[in-house]
Amino acid sequence: MLTSLLIFLPMAGALFVWIVPWPTARAAGGTALLVALAELVIWVNRALNFDYGNAGLQDSASHSWFSDLGVSYTVGLYDFSLWLVGLTIVVSTAAIAYGFWSGRERMGVYLGLLLFLEGATVGVFTAQDLLLFYVFWEAMMIPLYIAIGVWGGAGRVGATIKFVVYTLAGSLLMLVSVIALGLSAGTFDMRAIGENGSAWIFLGFAAAFAVKAPLWPFHGWLPDAYRESPPEVAAILSGVISKAATYGFLRIGLVFFPAVVDDWRTPVLVLATIGLVYGSLLAFRAPDIRGVVAYSSLAQMNLIVIGLFAVNDSGISGALLQMVTHGLISAALFLLAGAVERRAATGNLALLGGMARGRPILATVLITTGVIALAVPGSSAFAGEFLILNGIFTRGWGWALAGAVAIVLAAMYMLRLISAILHRNPGPTITEAALDLRPAEISIIVPLVAVLLALSFWPAAITDHSFGGRPAGTVGSQFEAAP
């Protein structure tokens, strides 16, 4: 019941915002923001009362949808999916607040789309029926397409075409796999589908996840989409939507295809390692803020995939922690990028610089986020990456070595980004009129950073409160027992 509420409250809110003829755009936007805040409150309340010792499905709801093929509307929360739902809700709320503050045109339609996206994403993380998972998966794409296409930058049309064709090419192959898996198991209920040994079906799923994450070399859509989106959409896209892909690898790939994952580990790890190093190098060379964040996001997603494909406690725990951490980091960085671009009218690093002087809050927030992003020891990103590398070490020290190299590269690109924005002499586009972060921006971005700091102090908040404590042991078994 509660899970359904988390899914449909934002969707209903979106419809409400779209249909009612609001007197002003801010009234529509304010309503959307209120809905988002209400969703956040509901989630926080649930997270405080969640039964973490129980590895089973909680708050589940199930209704038959069409029975002859065994398709149903079944949703529910596992302890680890609770965290991903939380990530979705936190980042979406921040994005909606940012969109409200920045006063986009046709605000009601825009924020309604973001609300709809929030609901669909929560649906992806909570669906326990394969077809329902697919429905929400596709439903995420529609609002993103329109939001980038209408409110994006100058190159938005090309960016949306690439984005949609890439993602749908992957996801339609997934549809065939969904059908093949469901028909061969005789049900689409994800709790009742047992293990399957077909490499083809796995590859169909992997295609969708590899594009969405993205895994190298399926990232062709990423630079354009991240550069042309409004900053808050980029924040959702890189912070949340990409996590749906790694969630898919975890919930579907590892659970239904353990033998195939074993066979395909080396090829996937090779791709992911290349993506990790390649993404880090590109981030180091990217000429603009968004480029750095986009490619660092590519690198981080590949790192998470490495952790998942270690298929052991440490790797999977680390991957989950890193999903949440990276989601928050990346959202905060994109919103900060938006703040800088708003002041300088450019994201080109060569034209920026010297923003630290006279803008202490911007400098503090950016440096804090950047330092967490480069995984300084003690940060939650460090905890996540350490667990991932520790996990993959048992599969071969070479993978861990490559990962360690990438952490060094992460320090290089992050410090370059920070210094190009904050230090040196003021760039030609930085004028005295460019103010420090405004109170509204502070109230949106600082909470994200505060959550990151809290997780840095207590990463066990996530690692000890998911999978009933034993990921690799339960990933295969926790999901099967249908109540």
Added chain:
Amino acid sequence: MTKFPTPSIDWAALSPELALLGGAAVCLLVPLFLPHGWRRHFCAFVSIACFIGAGAAAIALFRMDETGTAIVANALRRDRLAELGQVLVIGSGLLTVGVSYAYVLRERMGEYYALLLTAAAGMCFFVSADDLMTMFLGLEWFSISLYILCAIAIEEVASLEAGLKYLIVGSFSSAILLFGSAFVYGATGVIGFEDIADASSGADSLFLVTGLAMIIVGLAFKASAAPFHMWTPDVYQGAPTPVTAFMSAATKVAALVLTMRLLVTAFPAQEHLWTISLAVIVCMSLAWGNVGALVQTDVKRLLAYSSISHAGFLLMPVAVATPLGGRALMYYLISYAAMSIGAFAIVAARERELARPVTLEGLAGMGWERPGMGAAMTLFMFGFIGLPPAGLFIGKFYAFSAAVDRGWAWLAVVGAIATVVSIYYYLGVVRAMYFQPAVRVAPAGGSPPRELALGTSVALAVVVTVGSFIAAQPLLDIATDAVSFLPFPH
């Protein structure tokens, strides 16, 4: 003088056709005695009443008939497949009246509605055909009505051209169908579908196989499946838009329902031949329709190519020849018919607004100026791709499931790839409506009137599209009932 034995006629089973034909007669005659200004409205209301009456009759028959029976000397079949097909045709007709309401032909509105009713009646007859002769009669009946409807805007060259093209190509296909039927009759000595199955089980004689191939060709023409689709873009583009809307939905329903009935009932022994040849037609339609649509700028033409590709998707479940496939086809048709009419209705609305053919550029900014129409069109376009929340998503899911279930996963993969290609042009429409700044078109005399009738049709189409997604189970039950009598070979 010898007395010719007349068959007993089940008038109840013919009531939908009779209601529609009665309406056609009224639309032709009564307006002569009415003032000019009333005629258009009178005919529209008569048509609506007749469509509703015929629909109610078909629904009542559907509820009554637990099993199928042969009626009128085994010439027709009274079963749920026919009745569901009739409901879909009649529903399409009803929505089309809404689209046509504001469409004005100076002297010929009576004829227009009469022909619309006649075409629908012909299709209702066609979907219940149970032998080769009634099949051909039904086909000609609705085709001739449609030929005239395409050309009814005689002041417009495009309309005349469309009518002529459709007439020539359509007659050619009818001839092929008739020739094929003659071959089958020659090989078996019977024309009833079940009798053909009984007479032909065993050897595939050359005559029978040739006849079967020619019948498939003739029906594929009507379904506008590649490589027999050449007429579709020109005719869809040239015909008056309400007529296109009706053809795109109702003709497809009629052609596909009958194709499935004929192949499954009459040619179960030749199943190894027609399943694979239909699969080839599916692949060609998907390839041709989608690639052709990529380069279109005229929206009606684009939708015509889209309809070719959907012929491919619709034939996919027919090709697999399983009960699951039959269910998939009937369910797919429900949402496809609604979406197709809805999309053409919006094109018609825009056409009246601009007073010129609608190109993609002509749609620019429409999403913001007409929020309701824009949202509906967006829904239809995402739905044609096969994305939620449109019923077509489940239709596609079922069609692919039927293919995978039969062991033809490759056909589902072809469908998935075709869908990827289709994204580009369907989203091109959305792109045009929302992403581009409105091109200020010179309004031809003030803002266009709000068209309540057309808006109602679009709203109904939206309701069916979304409703068939949410309430999938009841509609699937209906689809299951409709095909449960068919003797599927698998």
